Amino acid sequence: MSLEIKNLSIQYVRGGQPVGAPALSEISLKVEKGEKFGILGPTGSGKTTLSLAINGFFPEEIPAIIKGDIFVNSIKVGSVKMAELKQHIGYVFYNPDYSLVELFVEDDIAFGPSNLNLSAKEIQNRVNFAIEVCRLKGYEKRKTYDLSGGETQAVAIAGLIAMRTPIMVLDEPITMLDPIGKDQVFNTLNILNKEHGVTIILTESGNDIEYFAKFVDRIAVLYKGRILKVGPTKEILSDEDLLMKVGIEPPPLTKFFKAQAPLTVEEAVKIVGDLIRANKLIFKKEEKKLSGEKSGETLSFKRSGQEPLIIVKNVHHIYPPNIHALKGINLEIYPGERVAIIGQNGSGKTTLALHLVGLLKPTNPDAKIIVSGIEVSSKKTNLIDVIKHINYAFQNPDSQLSQDDVWNEMTYGLKLLNFPPEEIVKRAEEALKMFNLLELKETGITQLPLSAKRRLTVASLIALGTRNLILDEPTNGLDTTEAQTLMGIIQKLYNEGRITSYILISHNMELVSKYTDRVIVMSQGQILLDGPTRDVFYKPEILKQAYLLPPQVARFCQSLNIFTEEKLLTVDELKNYIQLINT
Amino acid sequence: MPRFQFEYLHRDTPIHRMHCISKLVLLLTIASLGSIWMDPRYIILPFIFTLIIWYIAKIPKMWLAVPILFTLGTQWGMILFTYPFLEYSFRTLPPEYANQVLFDLGYIPTVGHMVFTVGSVWYAISYTLKYFLTTAAAMLIYFTTRISDIVQYLLKFKKIPSTLIFSIIIIFKFFPVMTKLGYAATNAMQLRGWSAKTRNPVKFIKAMFPMLHIISRQFMVSVDMVSISLANRAFGVYPMVPWKEMPMKKLDYIIVIGCIISIVVAYYLAIVPPYIGNL
Numbered sequence: 001m002s003l004e005i006k007n008l009s010i011q012y013v014r015g016g017q018p019v020g021a022p023a024l025s026e027i028s029l030k031v032e033k034g035e036k037f038g039i040l041g042p043t044g045s046g047k048t049t050l051s052l053a054i055n056g057f058f059p060e061e062i063p064a065i066i067k068g069d070i071f072v073n074s075i076k077v078g079s080v081k082m083a084e085l086k087q088h089i090g091y092v093f094y095n096p097d098y099s100l101v102e103l104f105v106e107d108d109i110a111f112g113p114s115n116l117n118l119s120a121k122e123i124q125n126r127v128n129f130a131i132e133v134c135r136l137k138g139y140e141k142r143k144t145y146d147l148s149g150g151e152t153q154a155v156a157i158a159g160l161i162a163m164r165t166p167i168m169v170l171d172e173p174i175t176m177l178d179p180i181g182k183d184q185v186f187n188t189l190n191i192l193n194k195e196h197g198v199t200i201i202l203t204e205s206g207n208d209i210e211y212f213a214k215f216v217d218r219i220a221v222l223y224k225g226r227i228l229k230v231g232p233t234k235e236i237l238s239d240e241d242l243l244m245k246v247g248i249e250p251p252p253l254t255k256f257f258k259a260q261a262p263l264t265v266e267e268a269v270k271i272v273g274d275l276i277r278a279n280k281l282i283f284k285k286e287e288k289k290l291s292g293e294k295s296g297e298t299l300s301f302k303r304s305g306q307e308p309l310i311i312v313k314n315v316h317h318i319y320p321p322n323i324h325a326l327k328g329i330n331l332e333i334y335p336g337e338r339v340a341i342i343g344q345n346g347s348g349k350t351t352l353a354l355h356l357v358g359l360l361k362p363t364n365p366d367a368k369i370i371v372s373g374i375e376v377s378s379k380k381t382n383l384i385d386v387i388k389h390i391n392y393a394f395q396n397p398d399s400q401l402s403q404d405d406v407w408n409e410m411t412y413g414l415k416l417l418n419f420p421p422e423e424i425v426k427r428a429e430e431a432l433k434m435f436n437l438l439e440l441k442e443t444g445i446t447q448l449p450l451s452a453k454r455r456l457t458v459a460s461l462i463a464l465g466t467r468n469l470i471l472d473e474p475t476n477g478l479d480t481t482e483a484q485t486l487m488g489i490i491q492k493l494y495n496e497g498r499i500t501s502y503i504l505i506s507h508n509m510e511l512v513s514k515y516t517d518r519v520i521v522m523s524q525g526q527i528l529l530d531g532p533t534r535d536v537f538y539k540p541e542i543l544k545q546a547y548l549l550p551p552q553v554a555r556f557c558q559s560l561n562i563f564t565e566e567k568l569l570t571v572d573e574l575k576n577y578i579q580l581i582n583t
Numbered sequence: 584m585p586r587f588q589f590e591y592l593h594r595d596t597p598i599h600r601m602h603c604i605s606k607l608v609l610l611l612t613i614a615s616l617g618s619i620w621m622d623p624r625y626i627i628l629p630f631i632f633t634l635i636i637w638y639i640a641k642i643p644k645m646w647l648a649v650p651i652l653f654t655l656g657t658q659w660g661m662i663l664f665t666y667p668f669l670e671y672s673f674r675t676l677p678p679e680y681a682n683q684v685l686f687d688l689g690y691i692p693t694v695g696h697m698v699f700t701v702g703s704v705w706y707a708i709s710y711t712l713k714y715f716l717t718t719a720a721a722m723l724i725y726f727t728t729r730i731s732d733i734v735q736y737l738l739k740f741k742k743i744p745s746t747l748i749f750s751i752i753i754i755f756k757f758f759p760v761m762t763k764l765g766y767a768a769t770n771a772m773q774l775r776g777w778s779a780k781t782r783n784p785v786k787f788i789k790a791m792f793p794m795l796h797i798i799s800r801q802f803m804v805s806v807d808m809v810s811i812s813l814a815n816r817a818f819g820v821y822p823m824v825p826w827k828e829m830p831m832k833k834l835d836y837i838i839v840i841g842c843i844i845s846i847v848v849a850y851y852l853a854i855v856p857p858y859i860g861n862l
Contacts, residue, residue, distance in 0.1 A: 081819075101816060103591075114823045114825075115817040115819070117822075123826035124828075384776055399770075399801075
């Protein structure tokens with residue numbers, strides 16, 4: 001047995017005193033050698049605490065009261081030093097920045113094996129293997145602190161792969177990766193599992209449920225610190241009541257086919273054949289008309305007779321010493337558009353976004369960026385004029401939140417812009433209310449959960465009166481419910497006209513298909529594809545060049561070559577076209 | 584996201600390809616020659632040599648500002664308040680020439696009578712070059728040598744504790760990580776109307792508070808996480824093993840030997856009559 005947990009309860013301690021409710025209560029679990037085991041639960045359910053506990057971080061590194069026992073490869077956790085335990089079990093943090101310790105990529109990957117008393121040749125071999133499988137060729141000499149989020153995540157995983165511990169625990173390891181990058185990480189983990197017998201334990205909060213479902217053999221559902229159920233993947237993901245209780249959505253096709261619970265597009269395709277033969281599936285003849293959103297028709301309508309909100313002409317950006325991040329970007333975005341910018345890690349999405357708000361300037365003199373008539377690309381332009389029209393919510397909320405508590409954070413920008421005191425209070429309260437933060441207004445920033453921090457970053461921009469927003473990976477690290485809450489609020493503000501347009505940067509294709517009408521695909525600093533969401537997601541070959549995959553429903557339709565005219569994207573749309581009978 | 588930083592720059596140049604130890608020896612040689620010699624006519628040689636290496640290493644010209652500012656920052660006081668009062672005995676310059684008055688600033692209350700002689704100007708030039716030379720050489724190493732290469736080399740000496748070596752990495756990592764954080768925080772605050780463009784120092788410090796708040800908060804988190812990250816990567820179970828093959832090439836040996844010879848020769852010539860290179 002790889003892992004055995006007996007009646008584990010953990011309560012965090014601060015200043016010698018227990019804090020809040022126990023993070024974990026009476027957890028008992030067994031994971032066999034060579035198993036691919038999943039821990040599924042919403043944010044705050046205790047997944048990270050459980051992962052840290054298995055890895056021996058309590059109480060040696062993090063103070064806590066612990067009851068119960070954990071055995072890793074028959075070694076009782078706590079009976080040996082943590083560093084020694086790390087020869088048996090490895091861990092990738094949910095925040096990959098925390099996993100990296102060295103200054104350069106290859107050095108960081110080599111750091112773990114260098115501590116395991118291996119020969120230099122073996123370390124080198126392991127480093128090369130990890131670089132190869134994590135698609136990090138060419139990154140060896142890059143600085144670890146200059147990598148994008150996705151690249152950092154890949155390096156953190158490579159570091160763990162190079163250690164080749166018999167058990168690997170990965171805490172939501174793929175949230176920042178592009179879709180093909182996610183697939184590749186799981187392919188690597190599969191190789192390690194099958195060829196090296198490595199036991200893999202993976203946590204998931206719902207954002208990457210499709211990849212998670214495809215990978216794990218068994219799942220434990222964790223909710224409010226307790227395990228609700230442990231069972232095979234199919235059994236857990238077809239248990240609608242259970243998933244509804246914990247606020248997690250199963251993968252779209254698993255949700256659609258319910259009883260058969262296919263975990264992959266391939267399985268779903270096979271199920272369709274079986275169901276047709278058994279007369280249990282019919283294609284509806286009189287389909288319900290799809291909403292016009294996401295179609296080219298709607299885009300043309302929105303643009304008709306309007307001046308573009310954003311004009312980007314021939315923008316290049318070269319970072320020192322010679323990294324050509326943007327290569328001649330040309331673009332127009334119209335008022336009312338909901339645009340997604342997607343692309344592989346390091347494709348230039350964030351660099352382009354920072355140009356649109358004037359934080360970065362093009363490095364070629366003939367470039368032009370105009371937002372609401374203001375020449376943002378000009379060095380003379382005052383940023384205060386720009387942020388009246390467009391603003392940007394950072395990927396990492398911790399780099400945006402600068403005050404002690406929620407109220408001061410909300411009013412900070414308003415004070416800087418010299419709004420009258422009564423207006424400051426009015427705007428701040430209104431924005432807090434919109435984003436369900438009013439009750440937290442006196443809470444300290446450090447005590448806020450990630451979901452509240454993300455809402456606060458957007459709320460503080462809305463309070464400034466900005467009507468056009470750029471949201472950079474706004475749902476990273478959030479579970480399904482939290483992500484839908486945030487996007488739901490933004491959609492509501494859009495419908496009410498409080499937000500005129502928004503640009504969403506995301507690796508979550510389900511989110512993009514649900515909340516945007518137009519998609520811009522970037523690859524290596526260039527725009528590879530730009531069009532209505534439906535059209536873009538039905539060009540899988542081009543998307544593949546940018547390391548992207550269409551949403552699961554689109555891939556399903558493309559595999560069966562059905563509804564390619566209608567270009568379906570979501571389960572709700574699929575329900576209008578396919579009827580399942582007594583399944 | 585890449586941007587201007589005070590840190591190692593990866594380039595494919597002969598200087599970057601040199602072994603870290605031969606580069607360190609070269610730095611020490613330049614610094615030593617600067618300290619041995621007093622005569623600017625001799626110091627100019629390692630000075631030009633440093634500029635040539637600087638050029639070959641393709642270090643951005645704007646980074647020359649660092650040794651220039653450092654030299655000016657540390658030397659202006661010396662030039663104004665020390666050199667005019669020095670009564671040096673010159674071994675190689677004729678005294679009547681060295682004592683020739685160039686500028687007489689007269690009596691300055693609490694400071695005294697200030698006179699610039701040829702000798703004091705000679706000293707001012709000499710020390711300015713020395714300061715510049717040492718700073719530029721140190722920066723040359725910093726920009727062209729990966730600290731991890733030095734660490735890998737040090738690991739070969741088993742007696743050096745891993746913790747000491749790792750402390751070096753952490754110190755070197757601290758600056759760029761905090762710079763990156765400061766950069767992100769500044770960007771975020773600018774997007775909410777923040778600006779530190781003011782000539783009033785009190786207002787400037789006040790404006791900087793929120794940014795310092797973000798940095799200090801993140802720093803505290805980072806410190807906690809570093810110790811957890813280290814334990815997570817099995818640091819301390821065994822002594823760290825150097826894994827990079829870093830053999831010294833012929834050219835590296837030639838440089839090291841050449842450097843040692845130059846120092847010995849320069850020392851010898853400077854301390855025996857006619858005191859070549861020494862004033």
